Amino acid sequence: MAGGRGTRGKGAVGPLAQPSPTAGSTATGPRPAAPTAPTSRLEMTGISVAFGGVTALSDVSLVVEPGQVHGLIGPNGAGKTTLFNVACGLVRPSAGEMVWRGRPVRRLRPHQLAGLGISRTLQGVGLFAGMTVLENVMVGAHRHARAGFASALLALPRSDADERALRARATAALADLGAERYAGRYPGGLPYPVQKRVALARALVSEPDLLLLDEPASGLGEDEMHELGELIRTLSGRMSVLLVEHHMDLVMRVCDRITVLDSGRQISAGTPAEVQADPAVTEAYLGDDVDVAADAAALSATEGGRHHG
Numbered sequence: 336m337a338g339g340r341g342t343r344g345k346g347a348v349g350p351l352a353q354p355s356p357t358a359g360s361t362a363t364g365p366r367p368a369a370p371t372a373p374t375s376r377l378e379m380t381g382i383s384v385a386f387g388g389v390t391a392l393s394d395v396s397l398v399v400e401p402g403q404v405h406g407l408i409g410p411n412g413a414g415k416t417t418l419f420n421v422a423c424g425l426v427r428p429s430a431g432e433m434v435w436r437g438r439p440v441r442r443l444r445p446h447q448l449a450g451l452g453i454s455r456t457l458q459g460v461g462l463f464a465g466m467t468v469l470e471n472v473m474v475g476a477h478r479h480a481r482a483g484f485a486s487a488l489l490a491l492p493r494s495d496a497d498e499r500a501l502r503a504r505a506t507a508a509l510a511d512l513g514a515e516r517y518a519g520r521y522p523g524g525l526p527y528p529v530q531k532r533v534a535l536a537r538a539l540v541s542e543p544d545l546l547l548l549d550e551p552a553s554g555l556g557e558d559e560m561h562e563l564g565e566l567i568r569t570l571s572g573r574m575s576v577l578l579v580e581h582h583m584d585l586v587m588r589v590c591d592r593i594t595v596l597d598s599g600r601q602i603s604a605g606t607p608a609e610v611q612a613d614p615a616v617t618e619a620y621l622g623d624d625v626d627v628a629a630d631a632a633a634l635s636a637t638e639g640g641r642h643h644g
């Protein structure tokens with residue numbers, strides 16, 4: 336997945352390019368480059384969500400610190416995706432508040448994310464089947480891109496200059512993820528791990544200040560997962576990352592801090608080492624199904640928390 340990462344010289348335009356005076360501009364207008372903006376903090380406080388009679392989240396709080404990777408873990412049904420969806424504006428909480436870059440965010444809608452400097456990947460890949468890989472990534476660069484094929488088409492640039500600039504940025508984003516050679520292909524015919532890279536390129540091409548990742552490692556092999564971990568560490572410092580993930584070794588390796596949910600409640604929070612040492616966490620996992628019990632075993636077996644390499 337690393338692809339051409341770190342191999343391009345000065346003037347590179349991809350999301351992993353070194354910060355430069357032009358790094359924050361988009362084909363549709365400049366956005367101030369703020370790779371380590373101190374205000375890129377997401378605060379979620381007292382979040383509660385109920386679906387009919389089911390309480391999915393109850394008074395959950397977490398803070399994604401600027402430039403850090405924050406992991407969100409927990410057994411099946413713990414409420415991870417629900418909290419992630421609150422951060423994306425896909426689910427409206429019944430109580431609680433969110434503050435992004437020091438400002439309260441009320442009634443967040445998914446189409447506002449890009450304008451706020453937030454990108455996400457969802458479970459699965461969600462690529463547009465009728466667009467090429469390159470076009471899919473280009474859509475991600477549009478600050479006002481909406482979810483939906485027609486809206487996505489409308490989001491593509493009108494002028495040739497915009498088109499060229501956007502194409503260059505999208506191509507660079509694909510190159511960063513080692514997926515440049517698939518630019519002209521349609522997503523449907525590509526292996527699932529490649530589709531996931533494309534979805535990630537689409538999220539990164541807008542150079543977000545906050546990246547929301549929902550199970551990015553699902554469907555990946557060991558090598559791909561290792562590369563994903565390295566990529567996430569590379570991204571941190573340039574943006575804040577909220578990571579929902581079942582693969583415990585990946586979470587322990589890449590996260591600065593972790594919040595653990597169980598049955599809609601926060602049961603633990605801290606550094607990977609602190610969370611691993613918390614009996615409440617192991618207990619919660621052992622009460623779950625076989626796969627997650629295996630995660631609990633991995634949790635106990637992983638030593639020393641995060642390894643930077």
Ligand SMILES: Nc1ncnc2c1ncn2[C@@H]1O[C@H](COP(=O)(O)OP(=O)(O)OP(=O)(O)O)[C@@H](O)[C@H]1O
Pocket residue numbers: 386387389390391409410411412413414415416417418
């Ligand atoms: N749209 C919905 N309608 C009704 N109940 C829901 C809905 N979405 C989630 N829930 C319920 O809310 C709870 C939390 O679900 P959520 O998907 O957030 O958990 P999770 O930690 O992401 O689980 P998993 O790891 O299995 O994906 C579960 O009891 C789930 O059944």
